[in-house]
Amino acid sequence: MKLDQTLWRVAWLLLLLLATAAVGNAQAGKRNVLLLVADDLNCDLRSYGHPRVQSPNIDKLAARGVRFERAYCQFPLCSPSRSSFLTGRRPNATRIHTNPRAGQFSTDYKPTPNFREFLPDTVTLPQLFRQQGYFVARVGKLYHYGVPAQIGTSGLDDVESWEYFVNPAGRDKAEENRIFTFTPGSFGGTLSWLAAEGTDLEQTDGLSATAAVSLLEQKRDKPFFLAVGFYRPHTPYVAPKKYFDLYPLDKITLPTLSASDQARLPEAAYGSARKEQETLTDQQRREAIQAYWASTTFMDAQVGRVLEALDRLGLAENTVVVMTSDHGYHLYEHGLWQKMSLFENSARVPLIVAAPGTKGNGKPAKALAELVDLYPTLADLCGLAPPKYLDGKSLKPVLEDPASNVRDAAFTQIRRGDYDGYSIRTARWRYTLWGDGKKGEQLFDMESDPAETKNLAADPKHVSLVEVLKRRVRAYSHAGP
Numbered sequence: 196m197k198l199d200q201t202l203w204r205v206a207w208l209l210l211l212l213l214a215t216a217a218v219g220n221a222q223a224g225k226r227n228v229l230l231l232v233a234d235d236l237n238c239d240l241r242s243y244g245h246p247r248v249q250s251p252n253i254d255k256l257a258a259r260g261v262r263f264e265r266a267y268c269q270f271p272l273c274s275p276s277r278s279s280f281l282t283g284r285r286p287n288a289t290r291i292h293t294n295p296r297a298g299q300f301s302t303d304y305k306p307t308p309n310f311r312e313f314l315p316d317t318v319t320l321p322q323l324f325r326q327q328g329y330f331v332a333r334v335g336k337l338y339h340y341g342v343p344a345q346i347g348t349s350g351l352d353d354v355e356s357w358e359y360f361v362n363p364a365g366r367d368k369a370e371e372n373r374i375f376t377f378t379p380g381s382f383g384g385t386l387s388w389l390a391a392e393g394t395d396l397e398q399t400d401g402l403s404a405t406a407a408v409s410l411l412e413q414k415r416d417k418p419f420f421l422a423v424g425f426y427r428p429h430t431p432y433v434a435p436k437k438y439f440d441l442y443p444l445d446k447i448t449l450p451t452l453s454a455s456d457q458a459r460l461p462e463a464a465y466g467s468a469r470k471e472q473e474t475l476t477d478q479q480r481r482e483a484i485q486a487y488w489a490s491t492t493f494m495d496a497q498v499g500r501v502l503e504a505l506d507r508l509g510l511a512e513n514t515v516v517v518m519t520s521d522h523g524y525h526l527y528e529h530g531l532w533q534k535m536s537l538f539e540n541s542a543r544v545p546l547i548v549a550a551p552g553t554k555g556n557g558k559p560a561k562a563l564a565e566l567v568d569l570y571p572t573l574a575d576l577c578g579l580a581p582p583k584y585l586d587g588k589s590l591k592p593v594l595e596d597p598a599s600n601v602r603d604a605a606f607t608q609i610r611r612g613d614y615d616g617y618s619i620r621t622a623r624w625r626y627t628l629w630g631d632g633k634k635g636e637q638l639f640d641m642e643s644d645p646a647e648t649k650n651l652a653a654d655p656k657h658v659s660l661v662e663v664l665k666r667r668v669r670a671y672s673h674a675g676p
């Protein structure tokens with residue numbers, strides 16, 4: 196009799212354990228995802244320590260999530276970066292190293308190159324959630340778009356990724372003729388800006404936030420993966436005038452240029468410089484910075500509208516929220532503008548992951564992170580099994596303990612015509628190899644020289660360090676698909 200009772204107890208305990216595990220899995224599987232991606236947003240944000248830029252809504256998210264201080268894109272250009280983090284593969288696996296040029300089409304009239312040409316059967320991050328029965332939708336720019344030319348179209352979209360999409364187009368697109376530009380008739384790529392008339396809601400990103408809020412209201416009762424891709428602060432820097440008033444020109448200080456910046460050495464490091472930008476006056480440089488910061492604060496306000504809806508609808512407790520950007524951005528540091536350099540400003544991205552219930556919430560993390568880590572992280576947080584071939588690592592251990600690390604280096608690469616540059620960032624160093632050494636190399640001590648002013652690559656004191664880091668970037672560059 197006693198033995199029977201014990202057996203029953205053991206059986207009950209086992210059943211209870213199994214039931215608890217099953218409920219746990221079901222709950223984890225039902226977590227929603229809200230993926231917020233700004234275009235060309237650098238870390239000029241209050242929560243990242245910037246003294247001037249107002250970003251109250253992103254800051255609020257940072258306060259309830261984990262803010263990664265050392266997150267890096269794999270390629271500081273729209274299509275290569277987005278193709279990489281949305282497939283979970285490095286640029287040498289997607290083979291996307293450029294944006295498609297206007298009028299460049301493959302045989303089925305898709306802009307080329309796109310990653311499906313090389314990885315036809317790959318399962319993208321949103322596609323994985325679709326396969327698991329989630330409602331998966333995109334609002335605005337997730338895959339590459341020519342901005343502003345393709346606003347209102349699907350751009351270089353991947354149809355397999357989404358069940359539903361919205362392509363907003365606002366006043367910023369309709370009133371392009373009002374935009375100030377250095378290249379007449381051109382508003383993307385070239386520096387261009389406008390302190391706009393009208394309200395937030397009339398701008399493309401305002402319409403995106405409205406559409407996202409409406410989708411949250413409609414789809415609140417089933418698991419969703421909602422990706423919202425904002426177009427700002429990408430050029431043209433268009434934002435309602437009130438945001439420009441936050442940043443008076445006489446309070447904007449321009450970055451100073453080091454001796455190597457002035458000598459433009461090694462040349463490859465400065466290969467993203469455009470001729471028109473060399474002719475800017477200091478006053479115009481301040482105006483460009485003002486317009487970029489105004490666009491950032493405007494975009495932040497739209498992020499706030501979406502997050503407010505998430506709270507209002509009671510969805511915040513069961514939704515993983517990610518805020519990031521496709522790459523960083525130069526505002527005249529090193530004399531450069533925009534992206535496509537391998538300096539910190541271009542390679543580094545803001546990354547905030549707010550996953551309800553993780554122990555690290557509210558803390559910053561110094562752990563190195565790559566954008567390619569997003570895919571395995573979101574799959575992990577939602578209890579989905581990701582494809583085996585992914586190149587990134589789940590950041591969940593860092594979300595549980597922000598003092599921990601999952602990688603000892605982050606890589607970023609860029610193409611310069613017929614050669615490539617590869618850069619490795621460790622906790623202390625940034626080392627960059629151009630054209631496998633034929634076009635120069637750079638080593639910066641990011642602890643003592645965060646502005647990257649002293650190139651130590653030729654310093655005899657660092658010979659063995661350079662050798663180790665060179666071996667790492669070469670191994671990375673040779674890693675095939």
Ligand SMILES: [Ca+2]
Pocket residue numbers: 234235272273429521522
């Ligand atoms: Ca971009």
